[in-house]
Amino acid sequence: MEPNLRDTPLRRFNTFWWGLALFLSFAIAAVLVKNAVQDNVIDAETEKGKVRTETYNKIKAEQLKERNSYSDNGDGTVKVKPEDVFGLGKEMGLLQQPSASSMAHGKKFN
Amino acid sequence: MASDITSQQVEDKVLRASIDRSLRHPVMFFFTSGAAWLALSLILGMVASAKSHSPGFLGDCGIFNYGRVFSAHMATFIYGWAAQAAFGTIIWLMARLSRQESKKSGVILSIGHAWNFVISLGSIGILLGGGTGKPWMYFPDWVWPLLIVCYFAIGIWSVIAFRVRRGGHVYISQWYLMAALFWFPWVFLSGNVFVNSFADAGNGVMAAGINAWFRSAMFFLFFTPVAIASAYYIAPKVTGRPVYSYKLALLGFWALAIIGPWAGMQKVMGAPIPVFLQYAGAAASILFIIPAICVGVNVLRTTTGKSETVAHSPSLRFTVAGIIGLIATAVVGGILSHPDALKYTQFAFGGTYGYEILALYGFFSMCMFGAIYFIVPRVTNREWIAGGLIRSHFWMSLYGVVFIGLFCGILGAFMHGYSLEALDVPGEASEDRLLAYTVGITVGWIFVALANVFFCFHLLMMWLRLGRRSSHPTLLEHHEPTLPPA
Numbered sequence: 001m002e003p004n005l006r007d008t009p010l011r012r013f014n015t016f017w018w019g020l021a022l023f024l025s026f027a028i029a030a031v032l033v034k035n036a037v038q039d040n041v042i043d044a045e046t047e048k049g050k051v052r053t054e055t056y057n058k059i060k061a062e063q064l065k066e067r068n069s070y071s072d073n074g075d076g077t078v079k080v081k082p083e084d085v086f087g088l089g090k091e092m093g094l095l096q097q098p099s100a101s102s103m104a105h106g107k108k109f110n
Numbered sequence: 111m112a113s114d115i116t117s118q119q120v121e122d123k124v125l126r127a128s129i130d131r132s133l134r135h136p137v138m139f140f141f142t143s144g145a146a147w148l149a150l151s152l153i154l155g156m157v158a159s160a161k162s163h164s165p166g167f168l169g170d171c172g173i174f175n176y177g178r179v180f181s182a183h184m185a186t187f188i189y190g191w192a193a194q195a196a197f198g199t200i201i202w203l204m205a206r207l208s209r210q211e212s213k214k215s216g217v218i219l220s221i222g223h224a225w226n227f228v229i230s231l232g233s234i235g236i237l238l239g240g241g242t243g244k245p246w247m248y249f250p251d252w253v254w255p256l257l258i259v260c261y262f263a264i265g266i267w268s269v270i271a272f273r274v275r276r277g278g279h280v281y282i283s284q285w286y287l288m289a290a291l292f293w294f295p296w297v298f299l300s301g302n303v304f305v306n307s308f309a310d311a312g313n314g315v316m317a318a319g320i321n322a323w324f325r326s327a328m329f330f331l332f333f334t335p336v337a338i339a340s341a342y343y344i345a346p347k348v349t350g351r352p353v354y355s356y357k358l359a360l361l362g363f364w365a366l367a368i369i370g371p372w373a374g375m376q377k378v379m380g381a382p383i384p385v386f387l388q389y390a391g392a393a394a395s396i397l398f399i400i401p402a403i404c405v406g407v408n409v410l411r412t413t414t415g416k417s418e419t420v421a422h423s424p425s426l427r428f429t430v431a432g433i434i435g436l437i438a439t440a441v442v443g444g445i446l447s448h449p450d451a452l453k454y455t456q457f458a459f460g461g462t463y464g465y466e467i468l469a470l471y472g473f474f475s476m477c478m479f480g481a482i483y484f485i486v487p488r489v490t491n492r493e494w495i496a497g498g499l500i501r502s503h504f505w506m507s508l509y510g511v512v513f514i515g516l517f518c519g520i521l522g523a524f525m526h527g528y529s530l531e532a533l534d535v536p537g538e539a540s541e542d543r544l545l546a547y548t549v550g551i552t553v554g555w556i557f558v559a560l561a562n563v564f565f566c567f568h569l570l571m572m573w574l575r576l577g578r579r580s581s582h583p584t585l586l587e588h589h590e591p592t593l594p595p596a
Contacts, residue, residue, distance in 0.1 A: 007210070007274040015273040019266045026296045030303040 125209060126488075132211040133202055134489045138219040140198030141482050142573045143226050145566045147190025148475075150233075154183035159555055162459065163548040165361070165567075173237045181248040182236045184466075189257065190229050195478040196336040197222070197264055200287055202485050203343055204268040207284050208275035214267045221263040233440070244317075245462075246325045247305060254302045258295065265291050282359045286339035289367065293331035293545055297324065319375050319383045324390070328372030329469055330398065334366065337436070337477035338405050340387040341429050344484055345412045348426040349419055354411035362404030369397045376447045379456060395447035402440035405531045409433045422586050424500045425484035431508060432476030437525060439469045442520060454527030455520075459544055460551065461527065464519015471558070472511040479565070487584075492577025494584035499564045501586055506561035514554035522547025 021033045158180040159295035160167045169172040205212050212218070232249035235241065240250040247254070269291055272284060301324030309317035346353050353359060375387040413420055413430060420426050445451055446465055455461030483500065487493050494500060522544060529540035571577060580585065 004210075004274065004276045006276070011274055012270050015270045016266060019269050020262070022292070023262055023295050026299045027303070030300050034303055102579045 111360065124205065125211075129205050129209070129211050130202075130489045130491075132213075132215055133205055134215075136215050136222060137198045137202050137213070137485060137489050138573050139219055139222050139230055140201075141486065142190045142193045142569055143222070144198065145562070145569050147186050147194065147226075147229070147557075149566050151183055151187040151191055152555060152562060154179050154186065156552060156555045156559060158183050159548065159552040163272070163545055172239070177243065178237050178239060178241060180241065181241045184231050184246070185236060185241075186229070186233055187470065189249075190226075190233075192224070192333060192474060192478075194222070195475070195482070196290075196333065199336055199340050199478060199481045199485070200265070200291065201268055202489070203339060203481075204271050204287050207281050207287075207343070208271045209277070210271040210274060212267065212271070218264055218267060221260050222252055225257065225264070228253055228260065244305060244309075244321050246328060247302065247321060251306060254298070258298055258302075261294065261298070281341045281342075282356075282363070283339040284354060285363050286335035286342070289363075290332050290335040290339070293327075293335070297327040297331055300324075301327070315382055317380065319387065319404050322377035323374035323391070325377070325466075326395070327371060329466075329474075330366065330370035330373055333470065333474045334370070335430060336437075338362075338366075340477050340481040341405070341409050341433055344425050344429045344480055348423050348484075349413055349416045351412055353414075354408050354414075358404050358408045362401045362408065365404060366398075366401035369394050369401065371487035373398065373447075376449075376452065376461045377456070377462065379449055379452045389449075392447040392449065392452075396444040399437075399440040399444055400415070403435050406433050406437045424494070424497070424504070424584070424586055425480045427504060427586065428476050428480030428483060431504070432473055432478075432480060435468070435473035435476050435511075436518075439465075439473045442468060442516070446520070451524075454531060456524040456527070458523040458527035458530060460519040461523030461548065464515050464523060465469070467511065467519060468515030471507070473517055476507070476511075479507070482569070486572050487577070490572050490575055490577060492575055492579060493574060494568060495577055496568070497569055497584055497586045499568045500584070503561045503565045504586075506557045506564075506590045510554045510556075510558035510561060514551050518547045518550035518554060522550070532554040557595040 067082065070081065073079060147562050157168065157174055158176060161169075161174070161176045161179070165176070173179070183250075201212065201218060229249075232253040235250040235253070236248055241248045242251065268287065272288060301320060304320045305317045305324065308314075308320065342353060342359070374395075375383065375391035377391070378387070379388045379392070381388075410430065410433060413426065420430050442465060446455055446461065483494065515569055525547065526540055526544045529535060529543045532540075
C-alpha cells in the first residue's frame with residue numbers, strides 16, 4: 001500500500017490543538033456574551049422594589065418619630081409613648097375585655 | 111493489470127479489517143451500552159406513560175413521580191442511547207471513510223465509560239429529585255460540563271482521522287460527520303451556558319426561549335447529520351451503486367446548514383420574546399422539508415429498482431425506513447410549527463413529545479439500527495444469529511413509533527388542544543378525551559420495548575462473539591419451500 005503522506009505527527013498534533021482551541025472558543029464566546037448581556041439586564045422587579053422600599057422606609061421613619069415623641073398639646077392633654085399608656089392603663093384597670101350589653105338590641109329575626 | 115487490481119483489492123480488504131479490529135472495543139461498547147440505556151429509557155417511558163392515565167400506578171414511590179420518571183426517560187433516551195449510538199457510528203464511519211486505523215481506541219473506550227458513569231449519576235439525580243425540569247437539559251446542573259469534556263475526548267480523534275485521511279476525496283458522509291462534530295459543542299455549550307445563566311439570573315423567559323432553540327438545534331445539527339451520514343454510506347454500499355445525485359447532496363447539506371440553526375423558538379410562540387425569533391423558528395422548521403426531501407430523494411433513488419435488496423438487507427431496510435421517517439418528521443414538524451396548529455398543540459399533552467419521538471425514534475434510531483446491523487458484523491467478525499429477531503425488531507419498532515408518534519402523540523395533542531380551547535367545556539372533558547391517546551402511547555411503548563428486547567438480546571450475543579461464523583451476511587429472506595417435480 002502506498003504510504004499516507006498526510007499522516008504525520010505534526011499534522012495530528014496541530015489538529016488536536018486547533019480542535020481544542022475551537023472547542024474552547026465556543027465556551028469563551030458563550031461566557032463573554034453572557035457577561036456582556038447580563039450586566040445590562042435591568043430586573044424590573046428589583047427596580048420597582050427599590051422605589052417601594054424607599055417609600056416604606058420613609059413612612060416608617062415618620063411614624064416612629066411621631067410615635068416616640070412626647071409633647072404637650074396645650075389643651076390639657078399630652079402626647080405620650082404608647083408603652084407608657086398601656087402600662088398605666090393596665091394598672092388602672094382600664095384595659096379590660098368589654099362585657100356583654102344588658103340592653104336588648106330590639107331587632108327581630110324572621 | 112489484473113494482478114495489480116487484485117492486489118489492491120486485497121490491500122484494501124486488509125486495511126478495512128485492521129480498521130475494524132482497531133475499533134472493535136469502543137464501537138461495541140458504545141452500541142451495547144447505548145442499547146442498555148435504550149432498554150432502561152423504554153421502561154421509564156412505559157411507567158411515565160402509564161402514570162399519565164393511571165396516576166396511582168407506583169404512586170407510593172416518590173422516585174416514580176411523573177415529573178421525575180418522564181425526565182429520566184427522555185434524558186436516558188437522548189444522552190444514553192441516541193448520543194452513544196451516534197458516537198459509535200461517527201468513529202467507525204470516519205475511520206472507514208478516512209481509511210485510518212484508530213490509534214486511540216483505549217482512550218475512547220475509557221471516556222466512553224466515563225460518559226456512562228456521568229449519565230448514571232445524572233439519571234439517579236433526576237429520580238431523586240435533583241433534575242432541572244428543563245426539556246433536553248434534565249440532568250442536574252453539574253452534569254453538562256462533564257459531558258462536554260467527555261465529548262471532546264471522544265470526538266477529536268475522528269477530526270484527526272479526517273485531517274490525515276488517505277486520498278483527497280471527501281465523501282458526502284464525511285461532510286455531515288464533520289459538521290455534526292463541530293455543531294455539537296457549539297449548540298451544547300451555548301445552550302447550557304445561556305440557559306443556566308439566564309435562569310439563575312431570574313430571566314426565565316430568555317432561558318425558556320434558548321432551551322426551545324437548544325432542543326431543535328440538538329436534533330437538526332447533531333442527530334440529523336449523523337443519521338444522514340449513515341444513510342449516505344449504507345445505501346450506496348449495500349446496493350453497490352453510487353449516490354444518485356452529487357448536486358442534490360450538496361444542496362441538501364447546505365440547506366440543512368443554513369436552515370437548521372434558526373429553528374426552535376416557535377415552541378415558545380406567544381411568549382414575551384421578540385416576535386421575529388418565533389416566526390423565524392417556525393419558518394425554519396417548515397423549510398426543513400427542503401434538506402429532508404433532498405436527502406430522501408437522493409437515498410431512495412439510489413435504492414430504486416433494488417427492492418429485493420431493501421427487503422433482504424437488515425441495514426438497508428432500517429435505513430430506508432429511517433429516511434422515510436425523516437420525511438415524515440419534516441412534514442409533521444412543519445405542520446406543528448404553523449401558528450394555527452401551535453394554538454392547539456403548544457400546551458397539549460403529547461404535541462411536542464409525539465414529534466420528538468417520531469424524530470428521535472422514527473428517523474434517527476431507525477438509521478442507527480441500520481448502521482448497527484451493518485457495522486457490528488464487521489467489527490466482531492461474526493454474523494447476526496437470526497433474521498427472525500431482526501424482522502421482529504423492525505416491524506414492532508415501526509408499529510410502535512407510528513402509533514406513538516403519529517396517532518397518539520400528534521393527533522392526541524390536536525384533540526386535547528381543541529378541547530382545551532373550548533372554554534365553555536369543563537376541564538375534565540378534555541382529560542376524558544385525552545385518555546384513549548395516553549393509553550395508546552403506553553401500548554405503543556410496550557411494542558417498542560418488546561422490539562428492543564429482541565435487539566438487545568441479539569446485540570448481546572454478538573458482543574459475546576456468539577454470532578454465526580459465516581462468509582455471507584444474515585439476510586431477512588423468506589425461504590419458500592420448493593415442491594418436488596411432479
